[in-house]
Structures are given as C-alpha cells and as structure tokens.
Amino acid sequence: MIAGAALFAALLLFSGVMLCREIKDSQQSAQAFETLAKLVVDKPKLDIQLDGEASRPEDKPSADEPAPEITAAEKYAAIHEKNNDFVGWLRIEDTNINYPVMQSTDNPNFYLKHNFDKEYSNYGVPYVQENCELGVSDNTIIYGHHMDDGSMFADLCKYESEDFYREHKTIQFDTMDGFGKYEVVAVFKTVAYSNEGFPYFLFVKADKPEDFDDFIAKCKELALYDTGVTAEYGDKLITLSTCEYSRDNGRMVIVAKKTESAPEVGGDA
Template sequence: MKISLQKVIRIVSLIVFLVCLTLLAFYLIGDARDAAANKDIDKLKDAEVTVPDVLDEYAGLYAENPDTIGWLKIDGTELDNVVMFSRHDNEKYLHTDFYGNSSYRGCLFVDGWCDVLTSDNIIVYGHHMKDGSMFGVIVDYQSEEFYKQHKYISFDTIYEKQTYEVVAAIQTELPSDSAEGFRYNEYTGSDEKSFAEYAKFIDKNKLYDTGVQISPGDKLLTLSTCAYHTENGRFIVIAKKI
C-alpha cells in the first residue's frame, strides 16, 4: 500500500510533538519535585538537631544525609544551596538530589579530591541552569558590573562559617584527557610550583582585573560550571578566604 508524502509528514510531526510534550512534562515534573525538595532542605537547615563537630545550623542536613558538606550562597542572587561531597563517587550528585532521587539539576558538590579541612583550593561544581538556579548565576560574573555588586561569596562548611572574596572570573576550556594544557580542576593545593601555575593561569585568563591578589597559603574556592562558547567550555569563579 502506497502512503502519501503528506501522510508521512503528518505522522512524523505527530511523533515529534509527542516527544516534545513528553520532554516538557519531564522537566515540569522535575522542577516541581526539586522545588518541594528545596523547601524540605530549608526546614532541615533550621532543625533542632545536634551532631558532634557539626555546626548546629547544618546538623539537621547532615543527620538526613551525611554527604552534606556545606552551604553556598551569594547575596542578592538565586544561589543559596546545600553542597554535597562523595569522595568515592565524584559524580554522584551530578544528576541526583539531596534525597537520592534522580534530578537533572542534581546538587552542588565538592570535587572528590578535595578536603574542606585541609585543601588550599576547594572546587565546587554545579549545573549551568538557564533559569539562574544552581550555578546558572555564576556566569553573570562575565560582567564586571555584576562582580562589583557581588564581590563576596559565603561558603560555610558543616564545621565552619566562611566568607570568600572574588579574585577572578574566567571563561576557559577543559583539555581532553589526551590533550596538553593546564587543568584548573586538578589544583587542590600541594606545593609552591602548583600554586604558581594556578596563579599564572588566573592572571592570563581573567576577564577583568578585580585588584584582589593571591599568595601561597591562601585558601581558595573555585566555582565551576559548563560554558558553551567552545567544546568542553567551562566558566569558573575563583575567590579567596578572608
């Protein structure tokens, strides 16, 4: 039986429509679930729970999920989120929420090679969400004017309240495994040579001069998210503890 071209086009159009509708439903349901989870997380943040060595503010979160490592906030932005850590599964929270459910947003998480108590550079990853949630906001540091209004980042670990001052914003590319090039995501602080390489990378690639300098021994914070200016593009914001 011969099928007309017009009928084929109608069938294909219907299939495309149904696929798009399914994807839309997936994202809407995911957004609703993430919003509900965030409300529950906020309640846990204020729960009256005591855990040895953990700040009272974060004890409820830690009691619910021991992978909790801290809280990240930039005043005046959407960024106000729990931060997770899984040493043995570095990508565990890439697409998993605080409660262990599948989530395309995932959670903010500290690199598995970092130690929040001893590392000279703590690297935190998060998705570049177009609605400004998660690390969608840090790409706004492309604007020097935005930087001037948001010079400070609050990153509390579960052990200590901490404030960081922004040093630089950088748009870069992460080299492939077989390619040569500096890999900012491998610097957690070890010796003066490694620090010098990182400082050189910052000075060469910073989008503008903040006037904030770093020195060996400074405790740094690197926020990293995807960027789409090139393959394996990354946007990072580097700050130092004050």
C-alpha cells in the same frame, strides 16, 4: 504525506512529554531545596534539658546578656542528619545560588545526576570534587549544573559582567566545621577536556609554594577583568565551576580566597 504528518505528530508529542517532564523536575528540585533551607537553624536552642528537667527561666540569658552564637555544626545539623554526604552550604547574594553542597568521595560525580535524597535528577546538587579535603586542600573545587531555568550554578555567568562583580565581591561557603566568607580573586572562561583549556580542576593541593603561585598567575592571565585581589600560598581557595555555552565544552570559573571565618550579618540560608 500521511507518514510524514504522523512522524511530525509523534515528534511533537515526544517534545511535549519531555518539556512537561523537565518542568516537573524543575519544580520538584526547587521545592526540595526550599524544604532543606527550612531545616537551617539561625539561633541556638535555649530550652535545653537540665538533668532530665525542662530548663528554668533563670537558666536562660537575660536581656542584658549577649545572645549565644550558633556554630556551623548546629546551624546545619538537621541537614547533615538527613544525608551525611552534606559538607556545606553555598550562597551568593542576588543570585539563585543558595544551596547545600555535597561530596561523595567513593562515587565521583554522583550528585551530578542525583538529588539530595540520592534519587535520579537532571538538576543534581552542587558538589565538591572527590579528591578535595575541606579545610586541608589548598583549593576546593565545587561543581554545579547550568540549568536553562536559571537554577543551580547558572547565575555564575552573571560574573561575566564586571559591574555585577563589583556589587558581589564575596561568596559565603559554610562547612560543618565553620562559617566562611570568600573574596573573588578571578573570573575566567575556559574549555574542559581539551588541550586548549586550562585544567583548573587538577590543582587541589600545592606540593610547593610555586605551584600555588603558578595557579593564581594562570587564573589572572585568563581573567575577564582585574579584581585587584590576589592570593598567596597559605590561603584557602574555592573554585566554582559550571558550563558556559559560548563554545563547545565551555566552563565559567570563579576562584575566591577565604577571608573570614565568621558568618555574615543576617546571613540566612
């Protein structure tokens, strides 16, 4: 009786410690991403140095001149300087998905359990599959955790609702090479690491147009609803993937194609 009570108390204490640790990790993760978001530059700097001297008022554009446009490299330069594994920024309106995206080609899945500063973290950072080459691969696969607090890629599961999709048809994914808007092609669930699942993560580059067509056809076959949008060979895709808990090893997958290279109006990180 006493031994059982002691065991129960020990388990209760352990659970409390783990819960406190999880809450602390969640808070630290959220704060870290907020700090990174503040490093994003929305306007180009005008007070540049000219031959070692401060710029003069006449060197700046007048009120009648259009403001110079910022490049993606300028917008995210400070973040890239902190960690050159940074490859882009992903954002979906009305979700918690507003994060830097990393890639570690020599250490696959490193950011699954490491934060932006390369320290251990259960939250990790969204990251690109190691064999994807941004701007070159036909399909860029991006992974993120489905956290219980709704952070990271948990909100991808909102796309299970067609009504949510109808209000959120586009995804913003910027890289250091340029801004990108992507239109959702298909939303589906599958199982990872199983003969019953669709190995969407194996499709990175099509050897021939038929490979691309087959991938899109399978995505459409599994789709939870018809978006009315398709893609053809030559289009650039992103595939967002996270865990989905309706079955063992479940995955929620969003496939979208690039439609624009210009930034969204008012599209802040």
